[in-house]
Every structure is written in C-alpha cells, then in structure tokens.
Amino acid sequence: MQRLKQLYDWLDNRTGIKEHLREVLFETVPGGSRWRYVWGSTLTFTLMIQFITGIFLWMGYSASGQTSWESVHYIQEHMTGGHFLRGLHHWTAQVMTVLLVLHLMQVVIDGAYKAPREINFWFGIILLQLVLALSLTGYLLPWDQKGYWATKVATDIMGSTPLIGETMKQLVLGGADYGHHTLTRFFALHAGILPLSVIGLTVGHIYLFRRHGLTPKKPIKKADEFFWPEQVLKDSVACLAVLVTILVLHFAFNGAHLDAPADPSSAYPARPDWYFLFLFQFLKYFPGHWEVLGAVVLPGIAMTLVFLMPIIGKSERGHRFNIGLLFGILAFAGILTFLAVNADRNNPTYIASKEQAAREAAIVKELAENGIPPEGALALLQGPKLFAQHCASCHTHGGENGLGNPVEPSAPDLKGFASREYLTELLHPERFMSAKFFGKTAHAKKSKMYDFLQDEFDGIDDDKDMRADMDLLIKAISAEAKLASQSKVDLEDREAIMKGRELFDEIGCIDCHALGGWNAEDYSAPDLTGYGSREWMLGIVHDPEHERFYGKKNDRMPAFGKDEKLTRRQMERIVDWLRGE
Amino acid sequence: MMSSENKNHSKDEQPDRRQFIKGASCVIGAAIGAVPMAAGVRVVLSPLVDKEAAEGGAMIRLGDLGDLEAGVPMKFAIVADKSDKWTRYKDVPVGAVYLVKQKEGAEEPVVAFNTVCPHLGCFVDYRKDKQDFFCPCHDSNFALNGKLKNGVSPRGMDTLIVELRNTTEVWVKFQSFKANSKNKIAIS
Numbered sequence: 001m002q003r004l005k006q007l008y009d010w011l012d013n014r015t016g017i018k019e020h021l022r023e024v025l026f027e028t029v030p031g032g033s034r035w036r037y038v039w040g041s042t043l044t045f046t047l048m049i050q051f052i053t054g055i056f057l058w059m060g061y062s063a064s065g066q067t068s069w070e071s072v073h074y075i076q077e078h079m080t081g082g083h084f085l086r087g088l089h090h091w092t093a094q095v096m097t098v099l100l101v102l103h104l105m106q107v108v109i110d111g112a113y114k115a116p117r118e119i120n121f122w123f124g125i126i127l128l129q130l131v132l133a134l135s136l137t138g139y140l141l142p143w144d145q146k147g148y149w150a151t152k153v154a155t156d157i158m159g160s161t162p163l164i165g166e167t168m169k170q171l172v173l174g175g176a177d178y179g180h181h182t183l184t185r186f187f188a189l190h191a192g193i194l195p196l197s198v199i200g201l202t203v204g205h206i207y208l209f210r211r212h213g214l215t216p217k218k219p220i221k222k223a224d225e226f227f228w229p230e231q232v233l234k235d236s237v238a239c240l241a242v243l244v245t246i247l248v249l250h251f252a253f254n255g256a257h258l259d260a261p262a263d264p265s266s267a268y269p270a271r272p273d274w275y276f277l278f279l280f281q282f283l284k285y286f287p288g289h290w291e292v293l294g295a296v297v298l299p300g301i302a303m304t305l306v307f308l309m310p311i312i313g314k315s316e317r318g319h320r321f322n323i324g325l326l327f328g329i330l331a332f333a334g335i336l337t338f339l340a341v342n343a344d345r346n347n348p349t350y351i352a353s354k355e356q357a358a359r360e361a362a363i364v365k366e367l368a369e370n371g372i373p374p375e376g377a378l379a380l381l382q383g384p385k386l387f388a389q390h391c392a393s394c395h396t397h398g399g400e401n402g403l404g405n406p407v408e409p410s411a412p413d414l415k416g417f418a419s420r421e422y423l424t425e426l427l428h429p430e431r432f433m434s435a436k437f438f439g440k441t442a443h444a445k446k447s448k449m450y451d452f453l454q455d456e457f458d459g460i461d462d463d464k465d466m467r468a469d470m471d472l473l474i475k476a477i478s479a480e481a482k483l484a485s486q487s488k489v490d491l492e493d494r495e496a497i498m499k500g501r502e503l504f505d506e507i508g509c510i511d512c513h514a515l516g517g518w519n520a521e522d523y524s525a526p527d528l529t530g531y532g533s534r535e536w537m538l539g540i541v542h543d544p545e546h547e548r549f550y551g552k553k554n555d556r557m558p559a560f561g562k563d564e565k566l567t568r569r570q571m572e573r574i575v576d577w578l579r580g581e
Numbered sequence: 582m583m584s585s586e587n588k589n590h591s592k593d594e595q596p597d598r599r600q601f602i603k604g605a606s607c608v609i610g611a612a613i614g615a616v617p618m619a620a621g622v623r624v625v626l627s628p629l630v631d632k633e634a635a636e637g638g639a640m641i642r643l644g645d646l647g648d649l650e651a652g653v654p655m656k657f658a659i660v661a662d663k664s665d666k667w668t669r670y671k672d673v674p675v676g677a678v679y680l681v682k683q684k685e686g687a688e689e690p691v692v693a694f695n696t697v698c699p700h701l702g703c704f705v706d707y708r709k710d711k712q713d714f715f716c717p718c719h720d721s722n723f724a725l726n727g728k729l730k731n732g733v734s735p736r737g738m739d740t741l742i743v744e745l746r747n748t749t750e751v752w753v754k755f756q757s758f759k760a761n762s763k764n765k766i767a768i769s
Contacts, residue, residue, distance in 0.1 A: 045613065048614070048617070049616075049617040052617040052618055052621055053617050053620060053621055055621070056620070056621030056622075056624055056625060057624075059624070059625060060624065067667075067668075070667040070668070071666075071667065073667065074666055074667040075624070078631065078666075078667070079624050079627040079631065080623060080624065080626075080627040080630045080631055081620060081623030081624045081627060082624050082627070084620050084623075085620045085621060085623070085624045088616075088617060088620050228603075228606075229599065229602045229603045229606050230602060232606045232610075233602045233605055233606045233609075236605070236606045236609035236610050236613070237609065239609070239610075239613050240609050240612070240613055243613050243616060247616075368667070370669070371664055371667070371668065371669025372667045372668055372669060373668070373669060373671075374668055374670060
C-alpha cells in the first residue's frame with residue numbers, strides 16, 4: 001500500500017494527475033446526485049464498449065466482396081468467443097440508439113440546451129448523427145443480404161438528392177456499382193473517420209459540459225454534492241443496467257444475426273434496421289418525383305428545427321414548443337415504425353421471402369463448414385440454386401428442392417448420391433421402386449434391375465450372407481465415386497472393395513453394367529466405371545442418352561450440356577454440390 | 582437517552598456509507614469495463630485455443646527420374662490444396678523443394694530438401710558457380726548434400742521423405758520444420 005502511494009506521488013509529481021482527478025471527481029452537482037443525470041455517462045460507456053469490441057472485431061474482419069461475409073462468419077462460428085464479441089458489438093449499437101433518444105429527451109425537457117450551452121447541444125446533435133452514420137455503415141460490413149439490400153436502398157435515396165446526389169453516391173460506393181471499394185470505403189468510415197470524429201466531438205461535448213456545469217432539474221430540493229462518489233455510483237449502476245440489458249438481448253436473440261451472403265440475383269425484401277424503419281415507411285407516402293420530399297426535404301426540415309432548438313427555446317413558450325416538437329417527432333416515428341412492422345407482419349410475400357432467406361442462410365452456413373472457395377461463400381449457394389432451378393422439377397435432394405423447400409419427386413432423390421448410405425437404400429428390393437428412387441419414372445413399368453433385386457436379394461433384411469454380399473457390392477460401387485467424405489473408409493476397405501468387384505462379376509451385375517473397364521456383356525444399363533465421380537456425373541448431366549449412360553432408355557432427363565441448357569461451369573457447380581465438395 | 586444513541590449511530594453510519602458508495606462505484610466500474618475487454622481478449626487469444634488441423638504431409642508427385650541430372654539440384658514448386666481460415670484453396674503454391682539426383686549406385690537415388698532455411702525461414706538459393714546452397718538473408722551456406730558449411734543456421738537443410746513409385750516417379754512428402762532449432766521438428 002505504501003509502495004502504491006509512493007508510485008502515485010511519483011506519477012503526480014510528473015503529471016499532476018491528482019489535480020486532474022480532483023477536477024474530474026469533485027465537480028459540483030447542484031441539488032445533489034440524481035438518476036436523471038446518468039444518460040450521458042451511459043452513452044460514454046456504450047461508446048467505450050463499441051471502441052473496444054470494434055477494435056477486436058477488426059482483427060478478424062476482412063473488407064472485400066469475397067471475404068467480408070466469410071470473415072464475419074468465421075469470427076462468429078469458428079473463433080473462440082467470436083460469437084459473443086460480435087453479439088456484444090451488435091446489441092450495444094441497438095441499445096446506444098435508445099440511449100441517444102433518452103439523453104436527448106432529458107436535455108430538451110430540462111432545458112439544458114439554453115444559453116450558454118447552445119454549442120454543446122449542437123455538438124450533441126452532430127454526435128447523434130455520427131452515431132447513426134456508424135450504425136448505417138456498420139450494417140453493410142458483414143455483406144449479407146440484409147445489409148446489402150438495406151444499404152442499397154439507403155444509398156439510392158442519397159443518389160436521389162437533387163444536384164449532388166449522384167456524385168455523392170458514387171463517392172460513397174467508390175464507383176458506379178457495389179463492390180470491393182464500397183466495403184473498403186464503408187469500413188474506413190466505420191472504423192476510422194466516424195469514430196475519430198466521435199472521439200473529437202465527445203471530448204468537446206464533455207469539456208463544454210464541465211465548463212458550464214450540469215443543468216439542475218428545478219426546483220432544487222437538496223444540498224449540492226460532489227460528482228464523486230454519489231453521482232458516480234448512480235452512473236455506474238445505470239451503466240451496469242445497460243450492460244445487463246445488452247447481455248440479455250445478446251442471449252435472448254442468440255447473438256448477432258448473419259444472413260446469407262449478399263446476392264444481387266435473389267429476391268430479398270430490403271428493410272433498414274429498426275431505428276430507420278420510420279423513414280422507410282415514410283417514403284411509402286411519396287410516390288414518384290415527390291420522393292425527395294419524404295426522403296430528404298421533410299427529414300431535413302425536422303433536423304433543422306431540432307438544431308435550432310436553443311434559439312427557439314429562448315422564451316418559455318419556445319421551450320414548450322421544443323418539447324412538443326421532440327415528442328411529436330418521436331410519436332410520429334413510433335407510429336410509422338409500428339405501421340411498417342405491422343405491414344410486414346401481414347404481408348405473406350414478405351414473410352415467405354424472409355423464410356426463404358433464412359433457409360438459404362442455413363444452407364450456406366452448413367456448406368461453409370467444409371471451407372469456402374476463393375470465389376466466396378456466394379459460390380457455395382450456386383449449386384443448390386441451379387439444382388432448384390433446373391433439376392428439382394423431377395429430382396429431389398433429401399425430399400427438398402435444394403433450397404429447403406419440400407417437393408414431390410418424379411425421379412430419384414440425389415442427396416448423398418453414390419455414397420454407401422445412398423446405395424444401401426437404393427439397392428434394397430423394397431426401396432428401389434419407391435417414389436424416392438425409380439417409382440415414378442418410366443423404369444417403373446419394366447426394369448431388369450428391379451427384377452434382379454427381387455430375384456437375388458429378396459429377404460435381405462433377414463439373411464446375413466445376402467446382406468454381407470450386398471455390402472461388398474456397395475463398397476465396390478461407391479468407391480468409384482471417390483467421394484471426399486468417404487476417402488478414409490475407401491482406403492481402409494481396399495480388400496472389401498476388391499472382393500466386391502469380384503462379386504460384381506460372379507453375381508451377374510456385369511451382364512448389363514460395366515465396372516472398372518469396358519467389360520459388360522451387353523451394356524444395356526449405365527456404365528458403373530467411375531459411377532458418381534465428378535467426371536461420371538458431369539457426363540450424365542451433359543448427355544444421359546449417351547450409350548455410356550441410359551442410351552435410348554433415358555426417361556425424361558434433358559441433355560443439359562449437349563443441348564447447351566447449362567454451361568460447363570454451371571454443371572460443375574451442381575455436381576460439386578451434390579458430391580459435397 | 583434513546584435519541585442520543587440514535588444520533589451517535591447515524592453519525593457513525595455516514596462515513597461507512599460513503600466508504601461503501603466509493604467501493605461499490607469502483608467495483609461496478611471495473612466489472613463493466615472488464616466485460617467488453619475480456620470478450621475481445623478471448624477472441625485475440627483464440628489462435629492459442631483453436632488448434633487448426635496441421636496440413637501437409639501428403640505424398641506429392643513431382644516429376645520423373647529422367648527429368649533430373651545427377652548432382653544438379655532442381656527446384657520444384659509444391660502445389661497443393663490449402664486451407665487458410667475460412668478459405669479452401671485448390672492447387673496453390675505452398676512451398677518448394679530441391680531434388681538432387683544422386684550418382685548411380687547411391688543408397689538413396691534422389692534426395693529432397695525443403696527450400697526454406699532452417700535458420701529463420703528465408704528461401705535458400707542454389708548457386709551453380711559455387712556448387713552450394715546459399716541463404717541470402719544471413720549468409721548461411723550448405724553443401725549440395727544439405728550439410729551446413731558455415732553460417733548461423735543451427736542445422737543443415739531439411740531433407741524430405743522421397744519415394745520412387747513405378748521405378749521412375751519421384752514422390753515427396755512435403756513438410757515444414759521448426760525454425761532456428763538444433764533438432765529437426767516437423768510442424769506440418
């Protein structure tokens with residue numbers, strides 16, 4: 001303890017810290033400490049949380065079209081503590097918006113903007129706008145659907161500002177369209193320019209606040225107190241309550257949401273974050289060229305009036321007008337927000353789009369578990385999207401269309417195609433002709449394969465030898481696919497696979513199917529050499545009527561490659577996705 | 582009597598109360614500041630906690646015996662699949678090796694060296710005129726058999742496992758090793 005005091009004295013001798021601390025702590029609070037004075041401190045506290053969590057997030061974030069979503073997803077799902085860190089940053093931002101309004105209300109109601117405190121009030125209003133700008137820029141950075149579409153609307157509004165709009169928009173986007181530089185610019189704003197401006201203005205704001213002192217709530221009933229410790233305790237408790245609120249929100253909503261990666265080709269209902277919803281709703285009442293009125297002119301007038309509050313509020317009547325104006329704006333914003341939420345809640349198209357977006361987000365996150373290609377996570381979704389568009393009119397993927405919507409199959413389900421599990425089900429005498437596989441195809445009428453399974457494998461569930469034979473066959477056929485997910489077991493089961501190949505000959509599969517060479521008896525059925533491999537699958541998608549596959553027995557499957565319905569790249573995307581690569 | 586007791590009591594309580602308020606302010610202040618700080622530090626420390634699966638170690642085919650000239654080091658780029666945090670790359674350069682074909686009848690027909698200097702990880706050059714390997718960073722040089730000739734490197738160049746398949750195909754197990762240590766310790 002003695003040492004500590006010595007150190008403190010040493011430090012004071014060189015810095016004068018005691019004097020500074022005294023100034024800070026022994027500021028007079030006229031009329032004593034009160035709970036209504038805590039809002040400024042809570043805002044400073046949330047600002048501090050944002051700086052700390054923001055800098056740490058920065059260490060994991062990478063701003064570009066192919067890495068923003070990916071790095072945020074990585075922070076959130078793969079870094080220890082990343083989910084909590086991002087949740088804290090996100091929910092503090094939400095709470096901060098509410099605190100800003102509460103602080104503004106307290107200042108206006110108590111008349112704390114009156115002379116000589118006008119400049120400090122203006123500092124505060126600019127700070128309010130800077131914090132909103134931080135929210136707006138931060139919303140885009142994850143480069144997910146929600147942020148992308150909302151920001152697109154916001155910047156288009158900016159672009160519709162008369163005269164300067166289009167230039168401003170291009171400057172903000174870093175070009176005519178959204179891309180790498182949109183993200184780098186937004187990031188520089190969000191993590192550099194705006195926070196520095198906020199720090200500067202906050203220092204000024206607190207300096208001016210200290211210079212003029214607190215505006216006491218009248219009438220003063222209690223004796224004056226120092227800031228320390230009574231008001232400090234109240235401030236700390238309020239900050240604690242704010243932190244608890246943030247934590248509750250984080251845990252209640254399971255952290256910060258991350259949508260599917262930004263996709264300009266998909267229908268997504270663009271909505272701003274909740275605190276801008278009123279402006280979004282407001283625009284609905286201004287059709288065509290009137291839009292600029294709702295987007296720029298009227299909000300501009302309202303902001304100007306707020307700015308002029310210290311001048312309007314010189315008289316008692318003006319002060320009352322200000323209070324009325326503030327409550328009017330807040331009530332109006334509240335009603336508009338309610339209308340916006342209510343309209344969406346009763347809009348089936350909106351709900352369906354949101355649900356679809358959530359399904360796609362879940363799919364892409366699951367696919368991202370195996371790593372993301374350098375083109376970015378959006379590429380992961382192309383496989384299932386192309387499947388849904390071109391294949392899911394007949395085929396299913398686990399009973400769904402690839403994008404999470406259940407569909408009725410009329411051709412085999414392709415989930416896990418060529419894997420051991422898949423073949424175990426397919427090559428079961430009772431399952432082969434089920435609706436999940438060939439039951440709804442032309443093969444249902446006449447199928448040598450079906451007859452073969454009935455003849456050779458009827459009662460397979462009760463006959464161990466029969467089961468063992470089938471398992472050998474399955475291992476041999478499935479190994480042809482060279483699935484990444486099976487590379488380990490395929491290597492381990494080399495002997496079983498060899499036995500399976502021999503059995504393939506012995507049992508008579510070879511009469512119709514080739515395996516491991518051009519060795520079938522009559523080629524009346526698809527060649528199983530390389531069955532399920534990337535090359536084989538690309539081949540069958542290219543032209544199922546090729547003699548290597550179904551020949552003339554092809555049911556309805558189009559020749560996607562041969563007839564140029566899909567490009568090679570598109571077919572690869574589908575095949576890679578089906579093969580889990 | 583009663584009132585005097587009460588008075589004394591309240592007098593005593595006042596400093597206690599102040600002490601409590603001061604203490605509580607400090608404790609709460611420290612606690613609420615610690616939460617975001619701890620949340621961030623935890624993420625920064627995640628590389629120590631989340632061990633990524635070591636990659637490498639697969640056998641890679643580099644060329645044919647016929648491509649090599651006895652006693653002349655040839656440089657081969659190692660192209661392999663690689664994961665970097667979220668990204669999964671296919672066939673990207675991950676390093677390089679020198680293959681040195683040995684004279685007829687040698688025990689090992691081909692010797693492979695990782696091109697990375699065991700000192701501090703610079704790329705070691707082959708100097709044709711001086712017939713040695715030379716590290717341009719801190720001037721270590723190595724004989725063509727990988728032995729340290731002179732310089733600051735703590736060990737000779739790192740040899741890699743070589744396999745000849747189908748009599749002429751040269752396959753190498755590409756691995757990296759801990760820098761600046763006397764012993765050769767594989768890190769991938």
